[in-house]
Each structure stands twice: as C-alpha cells, then as structure tokens.
Amino acid sequence: MSSSRRMDHMTWPEIEASKSKPVIVPIGSTEQHSQHLPLGVDAMIASHVSEDLAERIDGIVAPTMNYGYKSKPLSGGGPLFPGTIDMNGVTVINQMHDVLGELIADGFTKIVVMNAHFENEAFIIEAIDLITRETKGVATIVETNWWDPLPENVVEQVFDGLVFPGWALEHAAVTETSLMMHYEPELVHMDRVIDEGNVTPKAYVRYPVRKGDVPDYGGLATPAGSSAERGKLIVDACIDAVADICATEFGE
Amino acid sequence: MSSSRRMDHMTWPEIEASKSKPVIVPIGSTEQHSQHLPLGVDAMIASHVSEDLAERIDGIVAPTMNYGYKSKPLSGGGPLFPGTIDMNGVTVINQMHDVLGELIADGFTKIVVMNAHFENEAFIIEAIDLITRETKGVATIVETNWWDPLPENVVEQVFDGLVFPGWALEHAAVTETSLMMHYEPELVHMDRVIDEGNVTPKAYVRYPVRKGDVPDYGGLATPAGSSAERGKLIVDACIDAVADICATEFGE
Amino acid sequence: MSSSRRMDHMTWPEIEASKSKPVIVPIGSTEQHSQHLPLGVDAMIASHVSEDLAERIDGIVAPTMNYGYKSKPLSGGGPLFPGTIDMNGVTVINQMHDVLGELIADGFTKIVVMNAHFENEAFIIEAIDLITRETKGVATIVETNWWDPLPENVVEQVFDGLVFPGWALEHAAVTETSLMMHYEPELVHMDRVIDEGNVTPKAYVRYPVRKGDVPDYGGLATPAGSSAERGKLIVDACIDAVADICATEFGE
Amino acid sequence: MSSSRRMDHMTWPEIEASKSKPVIVPIGSTEQHSQHLPLGVDAMIASHVSEDLAERIDGIVAPTMNYGYKSKPLSGGGPLFPGTIDMNGVTVINQMHDVLGELIADGFTKIVVMNAHFENEAFIIEAIDLITRETKGVATIVETNWWDPLPENVVEQVFDGLVFPGWALEHAAVTETSLMMHYEPELVHMDRVIDEGNVTPKAYVRYPVRKGDVPDYGGLATPAGSSAERGKLIVDACIDAVADICATEFGE
C-alpha cells in the first residue's frame, strides 16, 4: 500500500515531475453491498483498479472520492439500508468539477476518471462537461469504469458455468464479489451469503422508495460461484481495455 | 488496516448494530507538505486519529474525505504548489452537509468530525449548523481536530528542547512530521528536509497569491527534531482529550 | 389537439376537479435528430405518449418541458450539431423539482414523469428524490419512458425483418422515426435519410467532444424500415405497460 | 401548426442555414386565468405572437418555455388557485440562461425573448445580463412582450367603448381574452365568465398570500367586451412595433 503512484504518497516535487503523465481519479461510494461485502466495495475497487492501471500506463492516482451519488434500488439497493451514505447530485458534480479543475490548473492534460459506482456516472460527466468548457478543452478527460470496457467474451469467461443477470443487477453479486476476493479477500464473508436468486428488475422508478422494493438482505443477484480467479479475469481484461483507450486518446 | 471499526470495512447489518455508538468523520486535504512529507498528510492523520479514537470510545469511523478546502499561504503554502488539489468553499460545505445528513437519517445521534486541515474549519462548521437546523438538533455533533484539545503542558513536552512557532506555522513542521513518523514512517523522507527556519507570518491576506509568498520549498517552520515519540505524545494526549469531550457531550 | 386532458387547455376549476386523477409530466429535449427528423422529436413523442396514456388511465397531462439535459455523442449525437439546445444538469433538476413541488402542493398524489430523452433520466430522478424528501412522500411518483416498459417480444415485433442495434443507438433510428411517422408524419422526411449503417458504440466517454465522434449527418443507427405501423406497435405496447404500472402503483 | 419557422419542426441542417436570422424565444407560464380561460394562456400567446413575428421579420422560433415565475396576487391571482404551477426565481433565471447560452454557442447573434407572463420579466433580464457578460456581448438580445410596445392610440382603440383598468389588472381580462379569441377561440368559454368588475390594486405586497386577496373566481378585471377583432388589433400593432425594434437593434 505504499505504491509511489498514489498522489497522496508523493511529495509536491514528485508531482511536479509527473505532469505529463496520465492522472487517474478513482470515485466510489459508501453503500450497502448485501451481507457478505462491506460498504466500501466501490471505493476500494475504484482505488485498486486505478493503481493497477497507473502501473500499466505509467500514470499516477489521485486520492479516492469515498462518497458518491445516491444508491438506487434497482442498481444498489437504495437508501433504506443503514450505512448507505450518499451525496446529492449537485455535490457530486461540484466535487468532481473542483478536483478536475485543480488538476488541470496544475498542468495535467491526460485525465482518467475511474468510476466504480454506476449511479455516479451522469453527475461525473456533467462535471467533466462543465470543466471542459471552462478550461476550453485543454485537457483530454476519459470517463470509464471496470465493466463497460470488458469485451463480451471476457464476460462470458467470467460467467463460465454461471448465469450473467445483466449489469444492472450485478450489485454485490458475482463480479463485485470476485473483484473483492481478488483485491481484499479478508473483507469478503462468503459464509454470510444470502442467496435468493436474481431479482426481476422493474421497467420504471417509483418514489418514495419502500422497504420491500429490493430483497431485505440487500442483494439483487446471486454471488454464488464468485472467486478470486474470476476477479483477476475482470481486472486483467479491464486494464488491457482501458490501457488501449488511453493509448488512443492520449497518444503514446 | 482491517479494523472492524472502519465503516467501509463493515457490512450494513454491522452498521445497523452500531447506531447507538459515536461515529467519527475524518476530513483531510490533498495539499503540498514541503519536500519531505506526502500530499496525503492531513487525510492520513485524520484517518489514523479517528481510528484510535474509535478504539478508545467504542465508536466507528466513516470513510475519509480526502479533499478539503483551499490551502492558504499562511497556513498551508497555498495553491501554487503542484499537487495541492482543493475544493471551493461551497463544495466543502455541501459534502459535509450531505454526509452528516445521511448519518443522521440512518439514526446516528453522536457524531464527531475530526478535521486535520485547518482551512476546512469554517466550512465544516457551516455544514454542521445547516444540517443541525434541518434536522432540528436530533444529533449532537462535535467538531474538533488534533491540535486544539492538546493541553498546554503537552505542547511544551512535545516541543521539549525545541521552539514552538505557533499553530499557524505548524505546517509540515514538528507536529505533522512527528505524527507521520508515528503513523506512516515509510512516507517520511527526513533526508529531503529543507530547513530555512521559521517564516514570519503576515497580519493580513493578499490576493492574488504570488510565488515567493512562502518559501519555495513549501514549509513554514522547521521540522528539525521531529520524532515518532513526539508524534505518540500528541496522539495519546489528543485521544485522551477528545475522549473526555465525547464523555461530556454524549453522556457516559 | 384540443384534448380536454391537457392542463394548458383546462381552466382552474377543471383542475380542482381532477386532483385525484394521475397527472403526467412530459419531458423531452431540443436536440438534433439526424437529417430526416426535426429537433422537437423527444418533446413531441413525450407529449403524444402522455396524452394517449392520460386517455387510457383517466389522467391529465401537464405542459411539456421542451428543453432537457445535454445531448451526449453516444446517445444523441452531442452538442456540436446546431439546434441542439441543452440545459445544465442543475437546471434540469430544479425545473422538474419546482414543477413536481407545485403539483403536490395543489393536491396531486399520483404523478407520472414521462421522459423521452435518455440523457434526462438521472437528473429527473434526482429531482424526484429531493421533492419526495421535502414533501415526506405524500405523493407517489413514477418515472418512466416509452422504451423501458416495452416487453421483449414487442421489441422483436417492432424490429421484425430488421436488426435491433440496442437502445443506446436508437437515436433518430427505427423506433423514433416510426413513432414520428405515427404521430407527426408530415414532419418526417424519409427522402432526406442518410444511411451509413450503425455506429459501434465506445465503452467510455471522452471530453472535449470532437467533430467526428459521431457520423457527421447526426444519426447513430439506420432508420431504414421505419413505418407508422411499427410506431403504433410501440405506442400500444407502451401504453399497455405503463397503464399496468399505474394500476400497480396508484391502486385500482 | 407546421410552420417551418418553428425550430422544433426544423432539422439541424435547416438550423445551420438559419444562423444569421433572428431567433425568438417564447416564454409563458402555467397559471390560472379565471374561469373562462385555460392555464396555458401565457404560453400560447407567447408562441403565437412569436410565430407571427418570425413570419414578419424572417426569423425562427425556439421551443416555448411553458413554465415561468410565480404568479402574484396583484397581477396573476397568485399561488392558491389549483393549476398555477410555478418555478422558483433561480430556476427561471437558469432555464433562460442555459437556453440563451446554447443559442449563442450555435452562432445566433440576434435574439428576441418574447415574454407573455409579467412576473417573468426581472428573472429573464437577470438571465440575459448574466449570459451577456459571459459571452462578452457577442449577441444582441432584446427582451419584450406584447403589451409594452403597443402605442397608446392602439390601446385606446382596443378599449374603444370599454374602460382600460391598467396593465396590472389585465389578467384574464379584455386583452388576454381577446388575444385568445383571435388565436385559440375554441379554448375561450365566454359562457363561464364571472364579472365582478375591477379589483382595486393594493400599493404593497403582503405575505403569506391568503384566500380573499383576489376575487375567488380568479379574475382581476372584467373581460366583458372581448372580441377576436380586438385581439387582432393588439397582435397587428405588437408585430409592427416589435418588427421596428428588431430593425433598429439588428440592422436592416
């Protein structure tokens, strides 16, 4: 945990010397992840993937944003579970806006926002749009995550012998559990897994959110079959794919 | 680093079971700390002190806010050093406001905000005031840091054989360096220390900030004489004092 | 166009008499829709579907919000096409928040937000969440659109003999063109269709947006094969599905 | 209703070809208009006058903003009538600001904001001022309405045989009723007119607004004597006057 690629572990002269490198900004959330995974899953995965990516593309990693946008029932279980600590949309926009603005003011022109909490996406992109206008596009900013860049055949491999329920339901299920088994095995409690199969997602949103909108243990799909190996498959393919994106967008 | 007192390491049923405990919210910054300390000093100290405090008072620790309010020349070196990544005042207010609001919505009524970046203070307190009004004061919220609660005699002990330059200049100096030697020794580079003595603080603020407003290596006072022992002195006295504060404010 | 179900065509005593009915709020956008469809596609579809739905469920229709959130390259062609007139995220949130708040203040407790512009969604839901908290959940608010509720077999029917490129690319393509042929045939210019096949969507977002990120005629997938009949298929199935949702959420 | 002067009926290449033309932005409200006129009066009048003006000056018409600032008792009856759906001042400012900003970004430099809801005015002008500063005045923006440009002798003609109560009371009275009889006769219900004469306006504002601050049927002055002919008189004179304004401000 003392990688010299983490900005918070570097001194300012080291940053000064790194301005031409890509800088990766991890953003997660503090959100319930069923009974077998901890609240910090998204923040931890965002951090780890960012560090692995930095290693691959010779980049550096900004400090992780540990709080994100509101958990929704259909993708994260929603606000009624204790420990789900969310921020309003405007706050998420402003947080990302200010941090990107400072990185650009420092001279960074190659920025990757690595998001591990689906609900953050629209607000992150709003922040990127706003800061891009204000700074007249001097920096190239890529926003991505660990799931969208995965090639279809890798998803198939990851779910080999299992059933892929669709990304919307992959909350505290096979992919996140496997990633945590790969990165933070001691925080995964497979003995506490409650498996009630997969939820059938609704085609709409209804407020107020009510107890019972999601299974009361907090999961949306089964984590059965998760393994560190499947986690590594995801990470390797993700890093490959995002490294390619960076090569395309930042030039060699 | 896998303390079960960290919310991000806990599952939601564990949070459910902890609602009557104090919850501690650490907030730091991403700010230059001279040439011998890394950018994450404030965030790391806030996190560690919060975990030690949680251990003492049987509390839990919310995820750390790694970005804070703007570094000022007279207390942190200011915005011109690369790697100082700040947020606007409104963003700092909203971030803390939203997180406190969610903790209160979850049922927590004993909250400590542990701040390790002086410039955050006014904005944190504004957030506390706003959320207290909105929630009609159902939660008791204490805001403090690691320096204000230190008894005068402890400060004297810490600076035994040294000269205390006043808290304003204690940026990347004896206290922060000693705390980092206690908590994160491998991130302290005493061989890189540049010691030009103590700055004489100005009695006013002037904008725009200019190169030369502070010494160009980034420090405001000498870290000479720092040691892990002095760091431990600070931590022990701080935890004692804040535990007393919590006893007073939260009941036994 | 003089349906008595449109609020803007009703007098206030007629509104007074309708408070127990569902009220439907249509929101669209002003956005390029390739060379054969006009800028108002989303607003017009939202309005028409809302009126059809109102007829079915004995509801009324609030005035249409004609401007929405920013068009994105991967789902709408992006901001570089003239005539794409977008609002910032905060503005979209506040617009919906204020209107919902007034409907609730007037006594409406059954509200459907009918969205026809994908990019609006996250900001609409933020508005719904905020107003729900402020009004303590007295109103049941459903957010949906014309695509998510379509049963899979209807999508197959709609694309009978054609290839469904996925919803992300369905911008100015078969579904929207068919809906416009059904609702506003005189505004569809099939003679101007430019068909360069389907775009391959990227797994990430990159800013600044550049000319060339999408085909320069503005479409993402072919509208070839569009017809009023396919449009009617969509409408009928959508109305059926949303009427069912309303029955579930609003009672009988 | 399929005029090619409406932006929402045009394709983006048609917009591209129209950048040197004036663009007219209609803004109305959703507000009670006594018992004989519908809620959409302001939005409909703004739209129709804008289209007539566009025809005259070879301009185009942006989509109508159907929601506006809060109805006030002394000019619109106030918030207590069901169906009056208002937005906060900040929202009205931001909505207009964002839309004007996008029009200017698209290259339009001749903009007319056509307002038909008195209460909108201060907030529209704030938006115009803000966007003018941000875009360094590259566009000429005219804000007007259908009443201020009317020459005094036209007002006399319109009220020939009637008594003009002053513009403040002309809410759902002779001018608006006549305009609706001219533009949307089927939405005017003269059989439902309640005529209690004219209100005496107060020289101050008092909050909270109370039932009884205005007559409980919602009107402020009598619509007796309204006719489509009087409506046409207003429209013709207004278009003449605003066309002159445009000639003065935009060049030939």
Add this chain to the structure above:
Amino acid sequence: MSSSRRMDHMTWPEIEASKSKPVIVPIGSTEQHSQHLPLGVDAMIASHVSEDLAERIDGIVAPTMNYGYKSKPLSGGGPLFPGTIDMNGVTVINQMHDVLGELIADGFTKIVVMNAHFENEAFIIEAIDLITRETKGVATIVETNWWDPLPENVVEQVFDGLVFPGWALEHAAVTETSLMMHYEPELVHMDRVIDEGNVTPKAYVRYPVRKGDVPDYGGLATPAGSSAERGKLIVDACIDAVADICATEFGE
C-alpha cells in the same frame, strides 16, 4: 442619528423587549444618481423613511442593506456609470432571505421591507415568498416603498407647477432630489444639475447595454423645481399611507 429605534443602536435585551413590535428592513442600492446626487441616495432614503415610519408606528429599524440589485438603464442609468455597485439576483434574494429568516427566528412576526431601489423588488418578493413557505407563514411580511403608496392627489401636489414624467423616469429627478433636500441637504449639489429634459423610455430592454442608452450625465428626467418642501410632502404622505397599511395588516 442616535434614535433608539435603530436596531444597530440597541442592545440585545432591548431587542428582546421589542419582539412584538413591527420591524422595518430598509434596502437601497449603491448606484449613480446623476451629477448632483450621491451614490447612496436609495440607501439613505430607505433608512430615513424607515426611521420616520418606526417613530410613527412604534416599530424598530433593522440595519440598512446598502447594496441591491443591478441598476437598469431605463430606471437607474445602468451598469456603465462608475460607482454603480450591484449584486446578482441570487445574492439579493439570499441576503433578504437570510435576514428575514433570522428576524422570524428571533420571534418577530410583523415585518415591513422598505425598498427604495425599484430594481430590487422582484428579488425581494422572491425572498419573502421563500422564507414564508419555510416558516409556514408565522410572520406577516409587507413589502413596499415610498412611491407606490402615495395617493394620486399627493403626487399632483408634489408636482405642482411641474410635469410628472412617470415613476420609471423619476431617477435622480424631482422626487429623489426633493427627498434628499429634506433628509440630507448637504449632499445635494443643485449647482451641478445638468438638465436635458426627460428621456423617452423604450418599450423593451436590449443587451448588451451601451454608452448612449441613457444621457451621459446619468439622469433620466429633470430635477428642476426640487425642494425640501416637496420632499416633506412625499415623506408625510408615505408615512401616513404605510402606517395605514401596517394597521390593516398587523392589527392595531
């Protein structure tokens, strides 16, 4: 100037004892007032009228807001004159909102906002509306000024032998000059009066504002004939009228 009716001259126990009295909040501006009147005209008139009113109705006067909303060419000469120091609309709203909120929190339930700068009005009323909703209407808030309550016959008396140009042009003209001769004679420089007669007001607003939109000396109508006596006429009638308003709205 040491009236015990000024809150800033009172101690907190004196405020405590005054909670059942009306409190008057004066708001002015810092705005050019031609060459013979100083920038503080609006703030000074607001203050003096408030103190006179307080004397009459046994009320107290809150500290004056010396900055207000933007000066407009047609009513104040506009932003291009040096010394016109304005605030954005949102700031004016928030300033009044916060101050009213605190007065209400202190227990005041009879509040008069005395405005002396026409352009402030819409933003003041927005603030009153917002705080009234938030505080559920516990306080009665009257918003008025020194011109609207004047009976028509008083206006005729004030302009006896002169020509009333309409309120819109009464900027640095007969009424304001006379009020200043009554209240602050040493700040009136009749020897510097430039008299170019009355401006013909435009029926619209155009941005950007340009030099030449108003006469370059800054006045809109002639101050010729101003006198302290005319000023006293205005004040006496205004105080009478507003005292009546207060009696009506606050009870005896």
Add this chain to the structure above:
Amino acid sequence: MSSSRRMDHMTWPEIEASKSKPVIVPIGSTEQHSQHLPLGVDAMIASHVSEDLAERIDGIVAPTMNYGYKSKPLSGGGPLFPGTIDMNGVTVINQMHDVLGELIADGFTKIVVMNAHFENEAFIIEAIDLITRETKGVATIVETNWWDPLPENVVEQVFDGLVFPGWALEHAAVTETSLMMHYEPELVHMDRVIDEGNVTPKAYVRYPVRKGDVPDYGGLATPAGSSAERGKLIVDACIDAVADICATEFGE
C-alpha cells in the same frame, strides 16, 4: 459624518476621478454585544476604521456591509441572543464576491477589505479567491481587520494594568468597548456592564448550540477598564500598520 471619502456621499464623476485610489470595503455584522454595547458594534467599527484609514492613505470607502456570517458561541455569543441577525456562508461569499467584482469592473485595482467580525473571515477570503480567479488577478486585494495588524507592544499598552484574555474572548470586552468609547461614546452603557470575569474557551465546537454555552448576559470577557484612550491607542496603531501594508502591497 459627511466625509467626502465615503462613496455613498460621492457622485459618480467623483468616483470616476478616484479609480486609481485604494477603495476600502468595510464589513461588520449585526450581533449581540453583551448588555452594554449595541448590535451594530462590528459594522460601526469597520466603518470608522475604514474612514480613518481612507484619510491616511488617500483612499475612499465603499458602503458598509451591515450583515455578516453567523455569530459563534466561542467568539460572539452565538445565535440564541435576540438581535443576532446572521447570513448563511454562501450569502456572505456571494455578497462580497459581487461587490468586489463590480469595483474591479469599474477600474479599481487597489482594494482593502476591512473586517470587524471574526467569523466573516473565511467566507470573505473565499470570495476574494473566487473573484481573483475570475478577473485574472488584475486587482490587488488585501483582507485585514483591526486586531491582527496590532504590534504586540501595542496590545500590551492597551491592556496596561489589565489582563488580555486572548483575541477569541475579546467580544464586547476591553478592546471593542474602548473602540466604541472612542468612536461612539453615546452608544456605550457602562452602567449596564455585567462582569462575570472571563469564560474558559472550549477546544471544540458542539452543535446544537444551547443556552448556557456562554454566560447568559452575552459577554465572554470583562470590559472593566475600557476607555476611549485605549480605543484611540488601538485605532492609531491599526491605521499605522494597515497604511504600511497598503504601501507594501499597492506601492506608493
């Protein structure tokens, strides 16, 4: 009180002629000041010191901001005393931001913000930082107050024969009382002084604020020994020191 150095007493041509001079912006508060001093202490001291400074450095004085940020128990007694009328942090930031922006737009490049209410400081500086960025640093802005620039030996002189309790407790105590005896003797009521000695300040902040957090008469330290002479000592030394600061920062 008719100094020609007050902007509100000057005409716009006099401002035009003063653009190269320093402009001083006084900001105070409306806050309880124990039982012997009035609510306007901070605003009055800010105004007077600014006028004295203007006289010394040939500057001019902008109108005073009479409302400021929230009073805190440990430095001002807090919000529970009637007559303490505060604004939210965002409002204080925006008020100062807008006014500074207008001064800079008018051509002023030498600006001093003279603050007399400790709690304002962080929000004032945020405003200065924001406007400095927006205007690319064209103006030099100094923020100071009347206490920080005092040389240590002057503080000793002022407290000759008395005990200095530290600046935090100097609320309605010796320094403020002496300043008021110097500037506004008729508003000081030494006969009402309640002297319960000095409060022991807490090393933390706790919300909600409660009656009893500070002595119920409102003071934090004794004003015993206050005199106009001590007040003059402070003023003279402060003006000397700030004049030096201006010479350093603005050049001769």
